[in-house]
Amino acid sequence: MARFVVSGLLLSLVVSLSGCSGFIYRQTGDTLGGFAKAHMVPWLMANEDIGLACRTGGAVGPLVRSFERVDVHTELPSMVSWLGAGMCAEASAWEAELTNLRAIKAGQASVAKDAALLEERHHRVAAMRFGVAWGLAVAKFPGIGGDKCPEIAADEEVYYLLGAAAGLLSVLHDRASGGAANIDTRVLPMAARAAKCLNSEKWWGVPTALQASVWMTVPGSAPKGTNIAKQFSEAAAQGDKAGVRLARALQVLALEGAGDAKGMKAAVQAHQASIVKTPSAKHWRLLDTYGRTMTQQAVDRTWTREKGHRGPTGTLELPEKAPVPGQDDDMLGGLDGDG
Amino acid sequence: MNRLILALIVTLAPTLALAAPTAQANKTMCVFDPSGAHGDIFKFAKSYQAAALEWGVRFDLKAQTNETVAKSDFLAKQCDAVLLTSLRARSFVKSTGTIEAIGAVPDYASLKKLVRALASPKAVKLVTQGAYETIGVLPGGAVYLLLRDRKANTMAKLSGKRIATLIHDNPSRVMVDVVGASMVPAEVGTFAGIFNNGRADACYAPATAIKPLELLKGMSHGGGIVRFPLAQLTFQIITRTADMPAGFGIKSRSWVASQFNEGVKMAKKAEAAIPAKYWVSIEPAAKPAYEEKFRQVRVRLRKKGEYDGRVLRLMKRIRCRADKTRAECADNLE
Incomplete structure (x- = not known):
């Protein structure tokens, strides 16, 4: 009798396990997705190590997202993972860019060309990853980037903001890759409209800076009468005050892109001054560091173009203009004799 | 011993000459791109910059989002070369500015033929007007x-x-x-x-x-x-012939013409996406x-x-x- 009972129990267990493996996967997926959203993402956001975040994104993202196969919704943690993975490719593109500039400075045509091609390839990967992050934002927030704002839960606003940023980044990297990632350029105005749905001051001026970046990238896309420079300045000041200086970094890039050397220098100085004055916001160190990395890259580009190497470590500082030879020689008059 | 040193010098001299970087003249190019240094035209200018090293010129690129400013900087000799739309380039070299003539170039194959013809060494007079010379024509799309x-x-x-x-x-x-x-x-x-x-x-x-x-x-x-x-919208590089090394224009036009397919790629892609x-x-x-x-x-x-x-x-x-x-x-x- 006991043998029958045990056999019956085993049989029912096997049947239930094989029939319910989907249930177990879903349970696991819900737990993992929930954990990632509740703990992994906040932990990463509070950590300033960009390298760690980008590698974590690349490593954990596919695992989290694979639960979509058993109907588990993982859009939000997946989006952050793909953003992180995009940052890895972006960092590689930036390195190749500096190699290109060094080679130009050194007069090495083939090295410069090869580095430019390598840069394009990394931009393509970055565009694809940011593009996936944007796609996840579209899936999570249907209607994002449309004429009306979708409903956004208070605890999901930051994801919405990151989704809009991913949209902008995907197009910018695709353009830098020569269009190799085939990102739809309609994403640009969509990202600008998406950003408009958030309270810019609450989110460190980033929504306004995102819109302004799109308007700079697509001349003629700004609403009539918009003062883009003023919007950037106000947004950057909000970020400086909050200790999340992404808007400041976007302003630096915009001024650099427009060839405004003077304006760029002032923005870089403001970024550095703010870092000294205001510590990174405790829960958002990653984003603040990402902003600093963006400005650092713009600074390093200038250094490499002018001096052949990147700028100083630990501070955001553009190279000084070379002094005019002999400018202060008059001070040396009469000092030729013995001391 | 002296002979040995002499022999070494004779043997090494060609190697050293090969290893030494080619001397390049430093020049500045103002680049009009409505999207600035992050735009597609500036990206092309960076490729051009690398290619020009081989023709003896190292360009410092200056992005300009305002075409009028780019043109006036070139006129004020703040840049040795300028990349403009054909609309503005026409005031320097009317002949290449005529490429954009209404209805004159019905398709990209015809435009490619035209750009190649103008890049021929035989076309030097045609692409030169007084002190100015068009040293490259890049397609910008129909x-x-x-x-x-x-x-x-x-x-x-x-x-x-x-x-x-x-x-x-x-x-x-x-x-x-x-x-x-x-x-x-x-x-x-x-x-x-x-x-x-x-x-x-x-x-x-x-x-x-x-x-x-x-x-x-x-x-x-x-x-x-x-x-x-x-x-046909085109982007053109204009310079003063006297400011560039001899024969620079011919090499430059030929290289820019060789980039035609790359240049027209974005336009074709955008057309296909409509x-x-x-x-x-x-x-x-x-x-x-x-x-x-x-x-x-x-x-x-x-x-x-x-x-x-x-x-x-x-x-x-x-x-x-x-x-x-x-x-x-x-x-x-x-």
Whole structure:
């Protein structure tokens, strides 16, 4: 009798396990997705190590997202993972860019060309990853980037903001890759409209800076009468005050892109001054560091173009203009004799 | 011992000479790109910068988002070369500025032929005007007519329509006049709004501008894009011949011409990405009317001194070599 009972129990267990493996996967997926959203993402956001975040994104993202196969919704943690993975490719593109500039400075045509091609390839990967992050934002927030704002839960606003940023980044990297990632350029105005749905001051001026970046990238896309420079300045000041200086970094890039050397220098100085004055916001160190990395890259580009190497470590500082030879020689008059 | 040293020097000298970097002259190039240093044109300029090292020049690139500023910086000799749209480049070298002549280049294959012809060493005189020389022509994409009402797809029906027209674009103003339409003055920064809001019935733009500026909105209620290039937008590099090493222009034009397919890639991609329903084909029977109007505009602008007759003739030869049956091939008006 006991043998029958045990056999019956085993049989029912096997049947239930094989029939319910989907249930177990879903349970696991819900737990993992929930954990990632509740703990992994906040932990990463509070950590300033960009390298760690980008590698974590690349490593954990596919695992989290694979639960979509058993109907588990993982859009939000997946989006952050793909953003992180995009940052890895972006960092590689930036390195190749500096190699290109060094080679130009050194007069090495083939090295410069090869580095430019390598840069394009990394931009393509970055565009694809940011593009996936944007796609996840579209899936999570249907209607994002449309004429009306979708409903956004208070605890999901930051994801919405990151989704809009991913949209902008995907197009910018695709353009830098020569269009190799085939990102739809309609994403640009969509990202600008998406950003408009958030309270810019609450989110460190980033929504306004995102819109302004799109308007700079697509001349003629700004609403009539918009003062883009003023919007950037106000947004950057909000970020400086909050200790999340992404808007400041976007302003630096915009001024650099427009060839405004003077304006760029002032923005870089403001970024550095703010870092000294205001510590990174405790829960958002990653984003603040990402902003600093963006400005650092713009600074390093200038250094490499002018001096052949990147700028100083630990501070955001553009190279000084070379002094005019002999400018202060008059001070040396009469000092030729013995001391 | 001395002989050994001498032998070593003789052996090593060619190697050392090879290892030494080629001396390059430092020059500055102002690059107009509406999107600045992050745009597609500036990206091309970076490729050009690497190539130019091999011809003995190291360019420092300066991005300009305002074309007027780029042009005036070049005039003030703050840059040794300048990359501009053909619209502005025409004031330096009229012949290459004529490439954008209305209706003169019907497709990219013809444009490629033209750019290659102008890159020939035999064309040096043609691409030089006084102190200035065009050292590169890069395609920027065909310019199309965008309509809010696709039924206005013949020359006759365009008469009386309002067309958003760039105010500094004289050839387009003449075209609007010849068609009998009225001009709605616009700038690069305003024409999209004017068209989308219905203050103009039509505007013109390359396909690359359509999605980022959301021009499909203006065509969403029965509008369309006339699949008949009005003109070919090009970007051109202008320099003062005397400021560059001897023979630089020939090498430069040849290299830029070799990048034609790369340059036209984005335009072709943008054209392919436009949903088929928006394209409006011109009936074969209606084409001659378009072509005749275009020719009238070209001849008028040549007489006014805007277009160079030599390049108009060259473009006609290209058109007629591709299609001998064209009506214009039998006469000699251009």
